[in-house]
Amino acid sequence: xxxxxxxxxxxxxxxxxxxAILAQQLCDAGFGVLALERASSRxxxxxxxxxxxxxxxxxxxxxxxxxxxxxxTLTFRNNVNQTALPMRHLGSFLPGTGVGGAGIHWNGQIxxxxxxxxxxxxxxxxxYGTAATADLTLQDMPLSYxxxxxxxxxxxxxxxxxxxxxxxxxxxxxxxNPFEGPRSMPYPTxxxxxxxxxxxFEQAAASMGLHPFPHPAGNLSEPYTxxxxxxxxxxxxxxxxxxxxxxNYSKSSPQTTLIPYILTKPxxxxxxxxxxxxxxxxxxxxxxxxxxxxxxxxxxxxxxAEIVALTAYQLHNVHLMLTSGIxxxxxxxxxxxxxxxxxxxxxxxxxxxxxxxxxxxxFIGAGAMASVIDNYNGDNFDHSGLGFLGGAYIAGMxxxxxxIEMVRVPDGVPKWGLEWKHAGAKYFLRNMGLSIHGSSYPQxxxxxxxxxxxxxxxxRPMLRMTFDFPPNDLKMAKYCTDRAAEIGxxxxxxxxxxxxxxxxxDITHYQTTHNxxxxxxxxxPADSAVNKYSQSWDVPNLFVTGAGLYPQNPxxxxxxxLAALAFMTxxxxxxxYVKALGAPLxxx
Amino acid sequence: MGQTPTRKVNRRxxxxxxxxxxxxxxxxxxxxxxxxxxxxxxxxxxWGDGLTDAPEPIEEGGWHYLNSGEVDFLTAAVDRxxxxxxxxxxxxxxxVVVFLDRQLAGAYGNGAHFYLEGxxxxxxxxQGYQSRFTPAQFYRHAIAAIEQSVGHxxxxxxxxxxxxxxxxxxxxxxxxxxxxxxxxxxxxxxxxMFLQNVLEGYxxxxxxxxxxxxxxxxxxxxxxxxxxxSEWVTxxxxxxxxxxxxxLGRRSWDRG
Numbered sequence: 125x126x127x128x129x130x131x132x133x134x135x136x137x138x139x140x141x142x143x144a145i146l147a148q149q150l151c152d153a154g155f156g157v158l159a160l161e162r163a164s165s166r167x168x169x170x171x172x173x174x175x176x177x178x179x180x181x182x183x184x185x186x187x188x189x190x191x192x193x194x195x196x197t198l199t200f201r202n203n204v205n206q207t208a209l210p211m212r213h214l215g216s217f218l219p220g221t222g223v224g225g226a227g228i229h230w231n232g233q234i235x236x237x238x239x240x241x242x243x244x245x246x247x248x249x250x251x252y253g254t255a256a257t258a259d260l261t262l263q264d265m266p267l268s269y270x271x272x273x274x275x276x277x278x279x280x281x282x283x284x285x286x287x288x289x290x291x292x293x294x295x296x297x298x299x300x301n302p303f304e305g306p307r308s309m310p311y312p313t314x315x316x317x318x319x320x321x322x323x324x325f326e327q328a329a330a331s332m333g334l335h336p337f338p339h340p341a342g343n344l345s346e347p348y349t350x351x352x353x354x355x356x357x358x359x360x361x362x363x364x365x366x367x368x369x370x371x372n373y374s375k376s377s378p379q380t381t382l383i384p385y386i387l388t389k390p391x392x393x394x395x396x397x398x399x400x401x402x403x404x405x406x407x408x409x410x411x412x413x414x415x416x417x418x419x420x421x422x423x424x425x426x427x428x429a430e431i432v433a434l435t436a437y438q439l440h441n442v443h444l445m446l447t448s449g450i451x452x453x454x455x456x457x458x459x460x461x462x463x464x465x466x467x468x469x470x471x472x473x474x475x476x477x478x479x480x481x482x483x484x485x486x487f488i489g490a491g492a493m494a495s496v497i498d499n500y501n502g503d504n505f506d507h508s509g510l511g512f513l514g515g516a517y518i519a520g521m522x523x524x525x526x527x528i529e530m531v532r533v534p535d536g537v538p539k540w541g542l543e544w545k546h547a548g549a550k551y552f553l554r555n556m557g558l559s560i561h562g563s564s565y566p567q568x569x570x571x572x573x574x575x576x577x578x579x580x581x582x583x584r585p586m587l588r589m590t591f592d593f594p595p596n597d598l599k600m601a602k603y604c605t606d607r608a609a610e611i612g613x614x615x616x617x618x619x620x621x622x623x624x625x626x627x628x629x630d631i632t633h634y635q636t637t638h639n640x641x642x643x644x645x646x647x648x649p650a651d652s653a654v655n656k657y658s659q660s661w662d663v664p665n666l667f668v669t670g671a672g673l674y675p676q677n678p679x680x681x682x683x684x685x686l687a688a689l690a691f692m693t694x695x696x697x698x699x700x701y702v703k704a705l706g707a708p709l710x711x712x
Numbered sequence: 713m714g715q716t717p718t719r720k721v722n723r724r725x726x727x728x729x730x731x732x733x734x735x736x737x738x739x740x741x742x743x744x745x746x747x748x749x750x751x752x753x754x755x756x757x758x759w760g761d762g763l764t765d766a767p768e769p770i771e772e773g774g775w776h777y778l779n780s781g782e783v784d785f786l787t788a789a790v791d792r793x794x795x796x797x798x799x800x801x802x803x804x805x806x807x808v809v810v811f812l813d814r815q816l817a818g819a820y821g822n823g824a825h826f827y828l829e830g831x832x833x834x835x836x837x838x839q840g841y842q843s844r845f846t847p848a849q850f851y852r853h854a855i856a857a858i859e860q861s862v863g864h865x866x867x868x869x870x871x872x873x874x875x876x877x878x879x880x881x882x883x884x885x886x887x888x889x890x891x892x893x894x895x896x897x898x899x900x901x902x903x904x905m906f907l908q909n910v911l912e913g914y915x916x917x918x919x920x921x922x923x924x925x926x927x928x929x930x931x932x933x934x935x936x937x938x939x940x941x942s943e944w945v946t947x948x949x950x951x952x953x954x955x956x957x958x959x960l961g962r963r964s965w966d967r968g
Contacts, residue, residue, distance in 0.1 A: 165751055165758045171765045176959055178937040181916035182767050186820060193827045202838055209835045209842055212827045320948040360940035372939075390755050397750035419750045483949050487934055488941040527915035527934050539887070540793040540907060541880070549799055552932035577831065632840035 126416050126424040132158040132393075134697075135415055135429035137400045137444065138436030140225020141683065142669035142690040144382040145282075146433055148352065149694030151389045158427065159392070160417050162196075162399040162436075163222035168379050172228070172369025180526040184367040189229050191219040191437075198439060198587040199575045202628045204456060208588045210578055215632040217469075217639055218367065219437045223396065224378045226437065226637055227683075231366040231491030231523055232342030232375045234285045235680035236276050236688075238502040239269040239305040244676060247503060248513050256513060260596060261466055261566045263675035266647045266656040266710075267692075269305040275691035277308050279684060283376035284348035284356050286492075287311035287340035301337045303498045316345045316359065316493050321484045321556040325520020326495035328614035334497045339519060340684075341492035342376030352385040363524020365491030375491065398425075401582055403432055403448040405663060411706060412666045418582065430705065431665050431697065434643075435690075438672040442467075442572045442642035443587040451643075451653045451662050454571050456590075462644065462653050464572035467589065468677040470638035471562035471597040473516070473605040473625045477617035478534050479554045486525035486556055494521035494559070497611075500604050501679045502563070512599035514563035516679045518608045520615075521559045525552065532557075534619040558608045562601050562625070563679040564640070567594040572642045593627045601625040638682050643672035645689075648712065655710040657696035658689060664708045667693055769919035769960060770810070776817035777848060778809075781870070785855050786812060788872040792879045793910050800931030801924070803914055811913030811922035812851075821848035843897065847905065854902035857893040858886070918958045926956045 134150055136143045139161040147157050171189070182188045191214070199208035220226030240247045245262040279285075289310045290300025315338030318326065329336040343359040350356070359374040373380050386392050400417045404426065414428035434441040445451055445463050454465035496519040498504055507513055524530075532555050533539075533547040570592065574585035593601075605624035612620040625635075646652025649661035658673060660666040669690045671682040700709055751758060775783060790803035790812075803809075815821055823846035835842045843850060862871050862882065871879065885891035887907075889900030913922030915929070917937065923929060929936050936957045944952045 165753065167757070167759060169759060170763045173764065173766075174939055176766050178939075179767055179917055179959060181912055181920055185912055185916075187825045192825050194823070194825055197827045200839055202836065206836065207833065209833055209839045210827050210829075211839075212841045212843075213825070215840055317945050319945055323948065358942075360942055361945055362939055362941065384757055387753060387757050388755060393752060393754040395750060395752050483951065485944065485947075485952050487938075488944055488952070525934065527929065527932060528912050531911070531915065531932060540883075540910075542795050542797060545794055545797070546799065549932050552934065578829075628836075628838050630838040630840075632838070 126426040128426045128428065131414070131428035131430070132156050133429070134158070134431045134433060135160060135427055136433050136435045137415060138162070138225065138434070138440065139223050139378075139394060140220060140435070140437070141227040141378055141687055143433075143435035144378040144386060145687060145690040146435060146669065146694050147386045147392055148382050149691065150697065151386060151392045153698045154391070156391045157393070158429070159394045160398040160400055160415070160427070161223050161394065161396045163397065165394075165396050166222045166224050166228060166379070168369065168371060168373060172371050174371030177368055177371040178362055178364045180528050183229070183369075184526065185528060187214055187218070189220060189222070189369065190214055191221040195581055196221075198589055199578050200589045200591070200631050202590070202592045203569055204590060208575055208590070210586070211631055216630065216635050217637040218634070219439065219637060223383065223394070227378045228369045229367050230377070230683060233492045233681040234280070234283060234340045234342050234376070234684045236304060237269065237678050237680060237685050238303060238504070240503050241678040242267065242269050242272075244678075251503065252507060252513070256507075259567060260513070260594065261568055263466070263644065263646055263651060265675065266645055266652070272685075272688050272692060273305065273308055275688035275695070276684065278691045279687040280309070281312055282350050282352070282381045283342045284312045284344050284350055285340055285342060285376070286313040286316050286345040288315045288338050290337060299337060301498050302335050303501070303504045311340065313345050313348050316341050316343060316490060318493060318495060319485065319488050319522055320482065321486060321522045322493060322495040322520045324482075324615045325558070325611060328611050329495065329497050332611065332614055334499050334611075336495045336497050339492045339494035339496045339521065341490065343490040343492055344374050344376070350381055352382065354381050354385055356380055359490050361488050361490050361493070363487050363489040363526070366523050399582075400444065401584070403434075403444060403450060403663075403666065405448075405450075410663060412663050431667065433667040433669065435669050438639050438642065438670045439572070439587055441668055441670055441672045445643060445653065445668070446572075446574050446587070447584045450660060450666065453573060456569050456571055459568060462649075462651065464642050466566035466641040466644055466675050467570050467572045467591060467639070468564040468566050468641045468674065469591065469629070470636045470677055471516070471564050471593060471601050471625050472635045473560035473562060473601045473608075474623045475558040475560070475605060475608045475612045476532060476534075476619070476621040476623060477556050477558065477612045477615065478551050478619040479616070480618040482616070483553055484522070484556055485553055486522045486530070489522040489524035491523050493523065494519040496521070500607050510599070510603060512596045512603065514565055514597065514600045514679065516560045516562035516600070516604040518604065518611065519559045519561065520556065520611075522556055527552070535621045558612055560601065560604050560608050561679055561681070562597065562604060564677040565594060565596055566641065566676050570594070592629045593625065598625065598627055638671070638677060640671040640674040640677045640682055643668045644675045645673045646675065655708070657700070657709045658693040659696070659701070659709050661708070661712055665706055667697070669693060767919065767959065770814045770921045775813050777821060778813045778816065781859065782851070782855050783809060783813075784870065784872040785859060788879060789883065789906070790910050792876065792883055793907060794914055801927045803910055803922075805924070806914055806922050806928050807924040808910055808913035808922045811916070811920055812909055814921050815909065815913075816848040816851055822846055841901070843901070845897075850897060850902070850905065853895055854893070854897045857895050857897060858891070858899070858902070861891060861893055919960050926958055929956055
């Protein structure tokens, strides 16, 4: 029997980016907020100080800051005809754990969606006809870019995002992304400088009539104090962002932008090593009474709350919805149900470039140091006759050069032996990759569900992932990678090796930690788990944040949009929900 | 500060708990090596003395996991993957066998970040590692099976006693999976893990036993664990004249 604790206004399940956003917003509005985090407290001086954070083996390959699959994993199969088996070692994606979550070890690539990404299905059907979308289960978002823009701006101000606006209140700005939706404000800090590799990309792309611009970066170009008084330092380009914490307070993360502010609030409490097992409800199932969690001693507690918010990583939010029995689970055979539906990923491709005559020094880098083009993203180009929808941004990006991962050799050179050793030594300072960051669109057979065989350490069924790349996305990857290779040729590389993503999806090799969908937001309970305020259709005092809200994944890194949606959710709770506790904010 | 953790923890306690893992009765570890007692934090920042999660260098001397036959096999095999020549050290010269030994003796070898519970099935290549073995057990079984196979095919010889060309041919058969082994481990699965671990040893920070004195980093031109490259960002197409440095500093500093 779980011990019952005193009731709180709001309980947050997970304390990464969206948990911290909700905590800050709701504490400042006077709510009593409790965050339950399954793993440890983590902070910059303790866990990734500048004196030891540049440790590739420990952080990247030994998963020091990542979710440990020994205690928390999922099962995977490519399609419903296979038997799913456990992901026994991390590979394709690297979710976080502990305070700050994956916000600690991300690259700091801060993007907004295109205006058309918010109405993806209707826009594409209007332009290309309904046959073009027939094989995909695309959905429109229940809100527009314009509705979300103020919250995108809030996140930029929290992060101090470095970048160059391309569209300020409808006026195009030289040097920015001409395809972006209108911004109400410029970026808080100027764009990062670029090393030689990204500069070569910028020059080549511009000479080809494309529109290169500096990648928006949560690696700061200059010192910045955010509206909460949190101070960030200027990036020193050590090249250890992705998969690492930033000891220099230069990377926007929950730890640098929000958490120290929140922790000093008297109406906030954080409990670590508290793993939520289930969302509890009233007998009619329509109201969440709180959550049950377990501590490290194995003691269970019932934590009552007026509002429950699932603010964990997308995979865990979906898992908690399914294990708590909230919402109808998706069934690919009938097409019925919504929870677990439209699981999408990110279709990542690359072009490897080797320069015999240029010294690129790629160990100088930052997580979002890149020149990038958006000409082939979303519906920024005419898809007539191409046989696919969607696209990718293409970036000449240098995040750093960690040698275990990035001693690369041209195609045709063996993977080991003397020839490999010589090529690796020759090209380490003379290679870079182009990143083709492709959209991932949903198809009926890709979904998340509960596994029938494997149980987690608490006896709950594991989450089961069924996923393969839709033919649409593989065609998109080929097309966009060919465009990137043209830029690579123009850059003057000696060897240009296009590496378009091919199937089947392989869970063993790192691609990206952009898992989305499964708790979609939408216009009605028939097509989604939550409404535009991230409020459950079935349990109105339950809110769900994160990339699970996406009906599909546009060709952008997900953090910017999921953070904006979290600010919007907090705003709705503060200004609308509080006036009618327990009531739906959108009529079903 | 008004910090009110339910109990104070120090680094030793963190490590002790991590070492217990899930197998210890009643302990729920959510976080691998950092598995820690829960804290309640309100109206305070959870910082204190002695909490720094700094990495620990290996202990010098001896073998902590590998037996002498395994040392012989690995020394021969790693030096075919990364052979000696004037541009840089061989893998064994750089300390990669010591690295492998310490890794297999430690958290990695014990499967601290692997899910190893059953039921077990072979699966598809896209489903990845499906063995019930920890990496340490995996190496032990695989090396024994490889030496058994080599003994049959090469007149009772051990891998270390074969000519370099023959060793290369066997490694290529492992890479492709063509070398058939007795038991549950495929040669391809072993080779995949082995090559990855060798690269880890050769190119990781010297504190872990390989990349001795930064010799592999010097070979490729990686300056190591530097903090600030600001002044070199726009120095296009020029060498960056900074000395190589590891997380434990530089030898010359000690001699200073």
